Amino acid sequence: MRTIKAINNFKVDLFITFFLIALGFYLRTIFVSKMGADLTGVMLLFTQLTAYLNLAELGIGVAAASLLYKPLSEGDYAKIKYLTLLLSTIYRYISFLVLLIGIVIGFGIYFFIDSVNAVSHVFIYWAFFVINTSLTYSYAKHSTLLTANQQYSVVRKIQGGGKILIIALQILLLVTTHNFLLY
Structure with missing residues (x-):
């Protein structure tokens, strides 16, 4: 049964990954043509910096998923509840830490990178990137629990479907409004 779940998880992950790569390439192409080099540079900088924030x-x-595996397989609901509450608390602290570090980085961007200042409202754009990154930790415990229960395909379908929907909306907004803030 575990092998079948692993194969199913792999197939779902592979399909969604390739589809998102193709869709992401199309989105970047539209972004460059509609928004220009300055905003493309800012967006790439912000994307890279939020990736660093996720290192928090x-x-x-992964550690929590491995700790949850045994209680899930044994049906130890008390331990599962304890670990998910602990994980929720840890993720709340991580979310706050990401928000705090993101604000500090935002001031650093504003004062130390001159080319970013050429783009108006750059701090507002950065704030949206940081808030978005911080909020992802509010539901991270759920995906960890599903992953530990060998239901990664469910997590990947939800994440992939959400990302596909967001990219489609971003493409629509870029084509119709040419507005980075709405993007």
Whole structure:
């Protein structure tokens, strides 16, 4: 049964990954043509910096999934509840830490990178990136629990479907409004 779940997880992950790569390439092409080089540079900088902010998680999700595996397989609901509450608390702290570090980085961007200042409302754009990154930790415990229960395909379908929907909306907004803030 575990092998079948693993194969199913792999197939779902592979399909969604390739589809998102193709859709992401199309989105970047539209972004460059509609928004220009300055905003493309800012967006790429922000994307890279938020990736660094995500390092604050430090693999806690993987460690928690491995800790949850045994209680899930044995049906130890008391331990599952305890671990998910602990994980929820840890993710709340991580979310706050990401928000705090993101604000500090935002001021650093504003004062130390001159080319970013050429783009108006750059701090507002950065704030949206940081808030979005911080909020992802509010539901991270759920995906960790599903992953530990060998239901990664469910997590990937939800994440992939959400990402596909967001990219489609971003493409629509770029084509119709040419507005980075709405993007």
